[in-house]
Amino acid sequence: METLTAVKTLYTHLICSKERDIYQKDRLQTFSEAGKPLLAQYDLEAGLERKILRDRPFDMWRYRELLPLESDLHKISLGEGGTPLIPLPETGKRWRVQQLRLKDEALNPTGSFKARGLAMAISKARELGAKVCAIPTAGNAGGAMSAYCAKAGLEAHVFMPRLTPAVFRRECEYFGAEVTVVDGTIGDCARKMRANWSPGWFDISTLKEPFRLEGKKTMGYEIAEQLDWECPDVIVYPTGGGTGLIGIWKAFEEMEQLGWIGSPRPRMVAVQAAVCAPIVHAFNRGMDVAPPVERPGETIANGLRVPAAFGDELILDILYRSRGTALTVTDAEILDALAEAASREGVMLSPEGAAVWAATGKLAATGWIRPDDSVVMINTGSWYKYAEQC
Numbered sequence: 001m002e003t004l005t006a007v008k009t010l011y012t013h014l015i016c017s018k019e020r021d022i023y024q025k026d027r028l029q030t031f032s033e034a035g036k037p038l039l040a041q042y043d044l045e046a047g048l049e050r051k052i053l054r055d056r057p058f059d060m061w062r063y064r065e066l067l068p069l070e071s072d073l074h075k076i077s078l079g080e081g082g083t084p085l086i087p088l089p090e091t092g093k094r095w096r097v098q099q100l101r102l103k104d105e106a107l108n109p110t111g112s113f114k115a116r117g118l119a120m121a122i123s124k125a126r127e128l129g130a131k132v133c134a135i136p137t138a139g140n141a142g143g144a145m146s147a148y149c150a151k152a153g154l155e156a157h158v159f160m161p162r163l164t165p166a167v168f169r170r171e172c173e174y175f176g177a178e179v180t181v182v183d184g185t186i187g188d189c190a191r192k193m194r195a196n197w198s199p200g201w202f203d204i205s206t207l208k209e210p211f212r213l214e215g216k217k218t219m220g221y222e223i224a225e226q227l228d229w230e231c232p233d234v235i236v237y238p239t240g241g242g243t244g245l246i247g248i249w250k251a252f253e254e255m256e257q258l259g260w261i262g263s264p265r266p267r268m269v270a271v272q273a274a275v276c277a278p279i280v281h282a283f284n285r286g287m288d289v290a291p292p293v294e295r296p297g298e299t300i301a302n303g304l305r306v307p308a309a310f311g312d313e314l315i316l317d318i319l320y321r322s323r324g325t326a327l328t329v330t331d332a333e334i335l336d337a338l339a340e341a342a343s344r345e346g347v348m349l350s351p352e353g354a355a356v357w358a359a360t361g362k363l364a365a366t367g368w369i370r371p372d373d374s375v376v377m378i379n380t381g382s383w384y385k386y387a388e389q390c
């Protein structure tokens with residue numbers, strides 16, 4: 001089997017997602033001077049062929065050239081990525097969708113897709129000299145960051161809403177992180193983090209650090225590869241800060257430039273909780289930015305309680321360009337979906353994944369999803385961490 005130590009990244013530089021100006025890759029970067037996310041760029045003209053993947057382990061590092069790490073000496077891995085794409089013919093039959101599949105991200109280290117982003121971000125932070133990492137989190141990202149910091153030997157500071165189930169706090173503490181519990185949402189956690197800021201900390205907040213996105217994009221590479229280099233017609237994603245949605249789309253753009261896939265793209269669907277739906281609100285009004293939700297209600301889908309997404313413009317642009325849509329679900333619908341997925345298909349979904357399940361059922365019922373569409377639902381996390389709540 002090929003060892004990846006000799007494989008070089010094609011990463012060249014960062015650009016501002018809005019102004020397109022260039023940022024150097026040899027130092028820690030956060031976001032652009034225009035206050036927008038930075039996007040990693042690669043030399044996609046280098047003639048990289050799909051056959052390089054042959055014989056590589058099925059984990060996220062098989063796309064090594066398309067990840068920004070310069071040296072494998074700094075690679076911090078717990079076995080992230082390589083999750084199954086599970087066919088659901090029975091549910092597909094009931095919903096009248098011929099090709100329905102579930103990408104089950106619950107099987108990642110620390111039980112969520114956040115592992116991909118944090119494996120990448122912490123590897124890169126270490127490579128560029130960070131010693132202390134700080135994050136506001138709904139729960140899963142904090143656990144993943146703490147785990148990778150533990151393995152990397154970095155100090156971790158986590159700011160988490162009081163409403164987040166205790167298991168999320170306890171795992172961070174086991175990993176050796178300093179956890180601050182905050183009254184309010186992830187937005188309040190970010191404010192608290194800034195108030196407690198110490199020199200030398202590095203901010204790993206969603207899209208305020210460029211490389212979580214690069215880890216998350218590997219979901220897009222995997223989905224295309226698992227479908228034999230065809231894009232599905234529809235991808236349904238539970239959207240909080242939106243890194244997964246933006247990352248999957250970035251993967252498709254890169255793969256087309258590499259010549260790995262053709263130009264057809266999936267219609268991207270953002271699912272949010274009815275009590276906190278800034279993206280759905282903006283999408284329904286045709287807006288390019290999403291005004292923050294002032295007083296978000298409570299939901300069992302913690303990851304969807306994000307009143308203001310830093311990447312709102314990118315998310316909305318992708319929804320419009322892909323001819324996608326955005327919709328909300330209630331907690332009651334989430335609980336029904338969870339029970340249905342478990343009893344009929346043998347899969348346990350996180351509340352966020354159950355939100356996707358409920359939304360997909362609705363879109364099939366209204367005809368927005370057509371019988372001949374190939375549909376991928378993303379279950380972003382494990383139910384087992386929420387066992388006390390649902």
Ligand SMILES: Cc1ncc(COP(=O)(O)O)c(C=O)c1O
Nearest residue numbers: 140240241242243303352380381
């Ligand atoms: C299980 C789960 N799903 C979805 C999300 C939302 O992810 P993103 O912020 O990348 O949109 C989160 C974020 O906390 C999560 O933990």
